[in-house]
Amino acid sequence: RCGYVAIVGRPNVGKSTLLNHILGQKLAITSRKPQTTRHTLLGIKTDGDVQAIYVDTPGLHKENDKALNRFMNKSASQTLRDVDVVLFVVDRMRWTDEDELVWNKVRHLERPVILVVNKVDRLDDKKDMLPHLEWLTQQLPNAEVVPVSALHGRNIDHLQAVIAGLLPEGEHF
Ligand code: GDP
């Protein structure tokens, strides 16, 4: 199995922490898949016969320049259509307008979306749980919900197994 995985989410939800944990020491620098200009390659994780190529979606979160923003948004949307799996990272309880922005890019995608609920280590009170979580899972009925702690490496193995299960079989050039 081999394919592209986009990591999306507003700033500070823990995307970099998550990716650092996934890639660890096993960062590879070669891919048999070509990198398109719409992708910013973040890293490649190879596990046996599973190769996950992590990409960024430039422009997804930029808000300043209107014309540039439109262009970048288009580019981001194209990137999201190119990938095989989308990791939508959210904080376990905080939902902001920026999450909403990202979510609006993800909600209509005909791609598997994994809702990664991060920072569960800070969940000391269950009633603090992201109030939108239930609502979100209703909006994204096909999304897998995977709670993780990127910082403590909790449930990351499971997340990677879920990702692997959603990647296309064989090699797609
Ligand atoms: P990004 O902007 O989405 O790339 O977020 P970062 O990976 O830079 O993380 C933002 C902040 O959240 C940093 O201070 C991280 O240490 C912290 N953080 C990330 N993941 C976790 C987690 O699972 N638990 C806790 N408690 N903090 C986290």
Ligand code: MG
């Ligand atoms: Mg980051």
